[in-house]
Amino acid sequence: MKVMKPKILIAILGLAIFASCESELTKTPDFISEEVVFEDKNLTEAYLSNIYQDMLFIHVSGEGNMDMGMIPAAGAEHINFADWQTPNTTYRRAYTAAAGAGPLNYWGYNSIRDINFLLENIVSSQSLDETYILQKTNEARVLRAYTYFQMVIRFGGVPLITKVQNIDDPEEELYPKRATEQEIYEFILSELEDVISMMPDTRTGAAGRVDKYTALSLLSRASLYAASIGKFGQVQANGLVGIAPGDVQELYQTSYNASKEIMDSGVFALYNKHADKTVNFTQLFLDEGNSEVIFAEVFEPVIKGHSLDNLGTPAGFAATWNSNYPVLYDMVELFDFVDGRKGTDISRSDLVASKSWDIDDFFGKRDPRFKASVFYPESEWQGDLAYFHTSTTYTNAAGKRVTATSGTLDRNGESWPAACAARNARNTSLLLRKKLDESNTEPISGRSGQDFYVFRYAETLLNFAEAAFYLGKPGEALDALNQLRDRAGMPLLTEATEDNIRHERQVELAFESQRFWDLIRWRIAPKYLDKVRTKGLVFAYDMDIDRYVITLKNAESQDRVFGPERFYLPISQNLIADNPNLEQNPGY
Template sequence: MKKMKYIKIVLVGFLGFLSSCDGFLDVVDLDELTSGTVYKTETDLSYALNQLYTFLPQGDVEGSAPVLPYFWTDEAIHRNINDGGGRQESDFNWTINSSVLDNFYRYPEIADINFFLQALPDAEFFNESNRARFGAEARFFRVWIYEAMVFAYGDVPLITTTISADDLPERTPRIEVFNFVLSELDAIIAILPEASQYAAADNGRITKGAALALKARACLNAVGWHSDPASLYVEAEQAAAAIVNSGEYSLVEGIEGFAQQFTSASDLVSPETILATAYVPEFRTNSLPRRLPPKGAWRGLEATFGNNQSRPGFTADFIEEVQTINGLFPINDPSYDPANPWENRDPRLAVSVILPGDLLPSKGNPDLDYEFQPHPNINPNGTADNINSTVNPTGYNFRKYLTFDIPALDRADVDIKVIRYSEVLLMYAEALAGQGKEAEALVYLDQVRARVGMPLYAEIGLPTITRGTTGNQMIDAILLERRYEFAGEGPQRWFDIWRYKLGDQVITQVYGIPESTELPGDLIGPKFKADGDSYNRVWNDKFYLLPIPQKVIDANPNIRQNPGW
């Protein structure tokens, strides 16, 4: 049984509980199911706790999806043509009413968690040892949300109890909320079990490793604004070291092991998974395969949705900076062949990106090959995937989590990996590098490269980053590795640009595939501008904090807007 298939909405759980009454003729009026009548027992609280797991990022490119902030980086865009949200704000035409930017301001979820924690002490437990763990799991979700809000918005109201609808809290200073996050994490780390200590039926629950990883991530995300970044590197190092030294996690070897993390083969069994959003059929928590495939590709015998997907795309800036198998940027490698640009590249490129010329199962018949070709002048399949049609306008499609062996692409059953062990290794390396411990940092950086067969920097030397540099060569190399490792997967690149203030160095006009019909990997000739000039993005330092949603300010006069908005 896939992990966390036990997650159901609270009402479903309560109905199951009611159906187990001793007398099958006992009747309970559903109108009597109130917060005062159901948050009473361990069973009640277990159902309510399971509901909190739905607050983790969903498998999608919108809303609270882990992919959404990736469109706010130099590596990707999203052509959204259907609604007022428009382009998922990846054109950087942001306003105080851009609803897409509101997705980290999550006080309804905070209210649910606070109510749960308020009910927990008075509930009757069959197994008293579960009470502390339930509380630790709920507190994890609360700090998960607060950490994201502190990063995205700065000062936010810190609310840790249930409050009246008439209360109008002010914004709490960023440092106070951040300190709360760290103190809460320290407290629950001491309570939560290791992954191996859970029974099989509880696989997928929050673990000590997940809390430690969130602490490391929180500390590193704060180095750009905190008054004492040196201390943050130390705390991040300690948290990451505890995970590494626990022996609970490891990388799955080879490029096959890397690719496996985005298939159902990794669910339950992967030693890389530290935190994941489990697929739950009732919630359809993984819609990524529906969003990603080229229009000409197979969509399943039972596919009933339209053909208006395939809008996320990688930029030429990312594609052209993925190293060759020699550990060099293509422009610096004499062996790079622009006529065969996908040969002899970092193998993670082919796992992460659908590239021009790739063969996929055909929309008409999955037993036939279909060639993905987005170039307007050489597209052999009419206009289906032509970058001038309603698809992603760069010609480089997302591939992670895409699968064609399911009844329909909106029925994918892969768990979304929120934190993988490779991120811990790279956070460990970054924390060490931030303290000047470069030799130690290199060990963990090279572990990630070695897994996929890339040359070790210990042997070839660190790369020289000329675009988007922090001024620290080791940290630059680590951020580059994060680009390769997490491409199209989550918010990591967003974290990196914002916390090291790289926006003015990397956010510019978005380009797609080369205009050349003979050299698909042309590095020096003209390229198609993504959707004309629509993605001529202009950086503004006010973007380092998202705007507080205007509807929040309208409802609460004590909330003031972030600078510049």
């Protein structure tokens, strides 16, 4: 591993930089040594804010934040508009030792180094009071645990570094071996359990600052992941990957306990502000700081904005890019109907040119969470309709049936496009709607401000249900699942099973960067991601009967590949060259 040398200087951040009216173009920049940062609260907060900024809560890289769809693309939920966009390469590329983990790579040791530096130095402050020091120390330890969690779900065991490395350290510290996957999880869980015992009940997570409930949420998620790997995976490479099966029940219990503590706190509740179930689920992600938000990465237009609205809005509206996140039909089939029909009750063999469909029945009567999450033909948006059909067939004035693919037609006195904008139909003829802000009628790149919910109470209930089920408490699992289904307006379940627990999780947390990791920890990813050609739809509108012919098409140019080696990502040869003590993962 390349030696992480101490930083010498950091720029003074915040108001200090802007206090002077003199030209910042000609003024010599002010800098301050790290050694005195922790003698001043403003500088300490600036240092910690920089750590937050570097955290991988969501991918916001790529031109115009196109990489926000990285993990959903990997998990076959939605893809990006064009193959040249980085998220699409997550499922098309072949992972090799030479290439490493590619777009999914995260080797977070710069953040680890910054956190370790804070932990080592803030305790020696002569100016900061003990309560403040403890608060910032606990905050930093949670962020360090989160960083290790992001690495362990990718690589299994990684080097465990808990002190700042210096050039004169012993070689075994400068070039550390990988800890086992179990040791990394044990470190994460022990760190979280320790800080939770010292953190106050104050809620700051919705405002983007780690609190006790953030730590509990990470403890709930991380221990559930570890339990799954122990139950469904196997230990390999002398423990570099894998969790001992004998620890599974204890790990489920840890997740159960952490989830229950959040549930029993009375601080959080499912968002239920609107009677209309679709409106309610839509507003959940726009009404920021609500009762369901446990921890969020906070965005603000201009100051720290993103481009979701500009990228995601369908063509035909004011967005300058648009239509960037085509939803895969494979994901749509997971959403059941409010009358109890399964999403898969519509057989793919019925999607043929000889059969037509009422669009409201095909889509509009599905789970309200679907309608709040996906654009489909004639979805209402900003006072108009979103279109996805490639042609319109109708009877003309001469009484002849004709098909038009361009121009505008009259439909019962209203203007009707013979075909949609090409971008809307290019991949799947379905688009991501979840988290888009309908009030943003002129979206601009970098000017959207929806927060990204890293942890929300719905996940707590899902974690609880899964852990309770495997601990032999199906009644408690069922109650947690039905709280979610009741909020969504879906028929209540009569029993909790492994299948419906997993199904509910994928539907509730759809497009929230969870499914890919869930499929991996359950060790069922090959079923959905290997030798699978995902599907899109083609819509042809029949104006005479107000119905659509719906047929399937391939959404991607090739089959997805997910061999068993892909449960872990490869460590690149560059990293191994930096640290020859790093061992490669099995299968690479």
